[in-house]
Amino acid sequence: MKMKKTHIIGIVVIAIAVFIVISTAGDASSYVSFKVAKEMASNGKDKKIHVVGQLPKDENGEIAGIEPSEDKLSFSFIMVDNNNEKQKVYYNEPMPPDFTKSEQVVVIGSYKNDQFLADEILLKCPSKYQETTINVSEKID
């Protein structure tokens, strides 16, 4: 029996859709802690993962542990993930201007030789778009 053209097209479409779903599953990253990320790296998985965390502050309320490289073209910083694990993160770009103002940081990258190397940093600065404090000290003339 000859197959109808519509059936052939249908099968091809389903095949492509399945391919998309499978390849997306393969490419999808995951949100993990530094601990899990380290385990993944030591198991030979070099997949890029997302880690969500905060930047620790010292007693003066300043963000501690930011070190620019000698040529100022890259920098490293300390990040604390949601399980309270500290990790030094390297980033091959100069420090983003509003980095120190961010309340939450998402780093996308992976471990290399026991160091975390970020390919991308997403900053969340809620204050930037939703003001939470009123500045009362307005100028009076």
Place this chain on the structure above:
Amino acid sequence: MTMIHEAVGNFGHLLVVISFVFSLFAAFSYMKASTTSDKLNEKGWLTNGRFIFYAHSLAVVGVVITLFVIIYSNYFEYHYAWSHASKNLPFYYKLSCFWEGQEGSFLLWIFWNCILGIIIMNTSKKWEGPVMTVFALVQAFLTSMILGSVFSSVKLGSSPFLLLRDVMTDAPIFEMNPDFIPEDGTGLNPLLQNYWMVIHPPTLFLGYATTLIPFAFLMAGLWTKKYSEWIKPALPWTIFSVAILGIGQLMGAYWAYETLSFGGYWNWDPVENAVYVPWIIEVAALHGMIIFKNNNTSLKLSMVLTVATFILILYATFLTRSGVLSETSVHSFTDLGLYGQLLIYMFAFLAISAIILAIRWKDIPSSEKEISTYSREFWIVLGTITLCLMGFQVLYATSIPVYNHIVAFFGGTSNIAPPADQVTYYSNIQIWFAVLLALLSGTGLLFYWKKMDKNSIIDALTIPFIIALVVAGIIIVAVKVSDFSFIVLITASVYSIAANGKILMNLLKKKPSLSGGAIAHIGVAFMLIGILFSSGYSKVISLNNSGLLYSSSFSDEMNRENVLLFLNEPREMNEYELTYRGKRKEVKNVPFYVPDYTLAQTMKEDYLAIARKDIKRGDKVYYKAGDTVQYYPENTYYEIEYKEDGKNVFTLYPRAQVNPSMGLTVSPDIKRSLTRDLYTHISTIPDPEKEKDWSDPEIQKVRVGERFFVNDYVAELKGVQRVDGIPSIKLGPSDVAVKAIVEIFGKQENEQLEPVFVVKDNMVGNIPDESEAFGAKINFVNVIPDENSFEFSIQTKQKDYIIMKAIEKPFINILWVGTFILMIGFGVATTRRFKDFIHSRS
């Protein structure tokens, strides 16, 4: 003491409630009109519905005006004005403030629906009743989003008319003084202070609004069992909608290219994807309708795609406004607590349309005949399917955060994240679909005018195919394209241009009004080529292989993508020599950027400064030293001089904006030329707060006319003069003040510093002078009459520097040219289909 303007907000809120109630009444009246069998009754209900919809629209216009008045009049007691606007904004940016917030953008959408509803009401004749029922129902859902009413602990919508004190209930100031009104608002996000942000949101929301029209006609058709007639009025509106939604997205892309510093116009960000998907599906729906108009097949396909377009617009609204994406997008979202309401809105319309479709499914005529491979419909169907698959990939991956939420809703945990490299993930698959589209759009239209068989098809395809191979071959060799997928895409795109060009030639001779499709397809093919080159061959030219290691723990060398430029120190970067020339400011009524050290900020108003020197170019003096000028203190432009191959000098001014509440944001400057754009943005600047670290003072003894070094620059003591008065110090008869005139020689510009030495009441005092540009502060500390010399204490600081990135985007103009061609195509096609519709009506 200014009073809180409570009346205007109450009035605005009242109008919102009125518009909501009227939209429900209008929906009811129109529904009655559509269901009654009595002709007279029907007329009565129609008049009723029409009247109420007008009243609803009037109320909406009133809401828009009221909110704009609040923003325009600087009523900062209102949360919306306070958080989105500020005093020192020109009129057109106050418009942007209006739609910066979610409530304002909902209003924009509602407003467009009113305009479109009124047009449809007056043009659709027998369709009016059922179509307007759907319109009014959608309006009810949308106005409920800004209702801001609380019904027994259920909050319905978020009102733009809330007072600041009612939103910020925790702020201590309101406990002390409930009538406190902030002096100024927190301002418009600097990135949105761009002309594209004045026109992009209205265009995009007009696009959103227009997707309702085909959907409403379809629902009306299913309801009244006019299963195929709805396509005629819906088709021109669908083309219009595709065009507007497309323009809206491209404006956003262009804005991103000009304003954001991620280095491109499209980033496959969830916010972009959320609109891309319904747009692609709407293009598919449009093609489904065209097939049906020609041979009565694909009716069900068109219906499903039309419903999908509208539901996907609602899904996009849900994605971007519910906070679901907040962890995965670089865009920031404000969660107004509309999560549930947005979901209900989407599922309500999904359910309504699914149920109506299901009930009528068996009745919908469908053609059982097999589409011939040699008919153009066959190729358009393949194109439609390709578009759907393109949309599917983007939809599937963009929804990843939603899957996590669903799993969490059922008590599980899921931690899937979107692909780490989104651009590669999407591009690698979309490029092959784009190849298919280019091939199909070229081939499909060749079948336009005559029935083809095996022989005539080969005749028709031969010429475009040969042209494609030759031209693509030349391009590939000339530009040295080596990537396989790029080679295929270029060939397919050139083929599409050649095939559609051939059709266009024929059509222009016979029936130019029918050429919309061919023109649009040529535009798309040009866009594909432009996208391929500008993105695929985008090159970081500030790349340097310095061989530096990240740290000793990494073995791989990392290429630095940025360069560090110290003030006035030239550096090589590929074929360019770059020099950072200093910070510049924009002064009102001055057609060029003014060095930042020539302006001294006044204490009174942020945006006023006093010129420390004449502001002039050539002989024309714009302001004299001592004049008060208006300027934009937030914006700093960094003058970077490019010297290409030792000649050809040009200057770029990338911008950084410092705003106390928003931190620092940077925007690129672009050197445009025919074959490529050179895109430059600041990556970072020294921290303005740490910049003032002066070195320990160093004493130098100098005579008049003698030269000495100041921060590695040559300086000369030009002279010492007695001064009669100093603004801040009152001199008595026995007091003396002298100033030294020190000229520092820069590579481009010299600067004079005038430190002052004062003896007042037998006490010695000094007033130092400093140069921002040279990083030096000179203090006049002593006069030694015996030696005829003078002592200066000199302090220096680190020279000003910037770190910047430069990217080359080849042939990006092909993309913009393609965009224009596409829009012309849409214009021609829309005109033709509207004429068809009007013709069929009369």
